[in-house]
Amino acid sequence: MYDYLIVGAGLYGSVFAREATDRGYKCLVIDKRGHIGGNVYTERIEGINVHKYGAHIFHTNNKRVWEYLSRFTTFNRFTNSPVANYKGELYSLPFNMYTFNKMWGVVTPEEAQRKIEEQRREIKGEPRNLEEQAISLVGRDIYEKLIKGYTEKQWGRACKDLPSFIIKRLPVRLTFDNNYFNALYQGIPVGGYTEMVERILDKIEVGLGEDYLSDKRKWDNMAERVVYTGPIDAYFQYALGYLEYRSVRFDTEVLDISNFQGNAAVNYTDSQTPWTRIIEHKWFEFGKDGDGNDIPKTIISKEYSSEWKPGDEPYYPVNDERNSELYRQYKALAETEDKVFFGGRLGEYKYYDMDAVVDAVLKKCDEVFS
DSSP: OEEEEEEOOSHHHHHHHHHHHHTTOOEEEEESSSSSSGGGOEEEETTEEEETTSOOOEEESOHHHHHHHTTTOOBOOOOOOOEEEETTEEEESSBOHHHHHHHHOOOSHHHHHHHHHHHHTTOOSSOOSHHHHHHHHHOHHHIIIIIHHHHHHHHTSOGGGSOGGGOSOOOBOSSOOOOOOOOSEEEOBTTOHHHHHHHHTTTOEEEESOOGGGGHHHHHTTEEEEEEOSOHHHHTTTTTOOOOEEEEEEEEEEESSSOSSSSSEEEEOSSSSSSSEEEEGGGGGTTBOTTSOBOSSEEEEEEEEEEOOTTSOOOEEOOSHHHHHHHHHHHHHHTTOSSEEEOHHHHTTOOOOHHHHHHHHHHHHHHHTO
């Protein structure tokens, strides 16, 4: 008999298992997939740690979380500096002085500010949709070249048909700072995320390829309590209906060249290019293998946004009114489960950055084990 059955070997489940084990509780971690790590899983191919479920760049201002994960890995100094490709024109992301210089030829922050203010005036009154909201924040030129096509590919519908609240703000930097994240701590685990999660789960029993929901009674009888990090609607057999997600498809290729695009992430912001961005995985670790040697090949992943349907891999919760209300109903059901608690991105139907997941589970552990 185990004290805790943890369903899901992603960050939430793994950290909970570590904390419980270190306090003397007996834990079993199971996962439906054939690997640990959840969506942060990295697979080593040709000496490159490939982010199998999309780019994961760790960043946080939370010292406790940074120091906690640093027990299990060394973070490199990777800084996220994506590039936008609009029909062969390259722009810096986030929007900064490099962007404005390329867009308008302006040189000083004052000139850039004046140009943005001039273009923002196009929108009178309260923005009625995402297009008007974006123009009211950064002006027509940046919207047309760097926001419109990318956003329409991501959501599968016109910006004029999307609600304004999707874009609450668009950071404009009147400096030459290319660091996308405003975070005190940032980096990629040396050796990849999978190695980090392996260390978190060290000496903890893990069962892979195990489907909890297909034989729930059997699994429930094996432990005093259950930590469930799978989809909350699936747990209740979709009794109230399906929660919706946005999904992503990855087309990954090994290329017999050393350098495809010279940057980890390039966003394709025109509407004609079918993919939203290309990730070149080797640049997360500066093009070097574990011994510090240059890697002769490269691996790229083209990302395509796709409409989600039941059975597809769930990525991003659609936190609109309908889904938020449906989640509230599922959450009320979850609160009636005596021996189970729900956590993580799917268990809480919530978009979580990695640091927020670790923060949430550490706080849950403080509460459970206090």
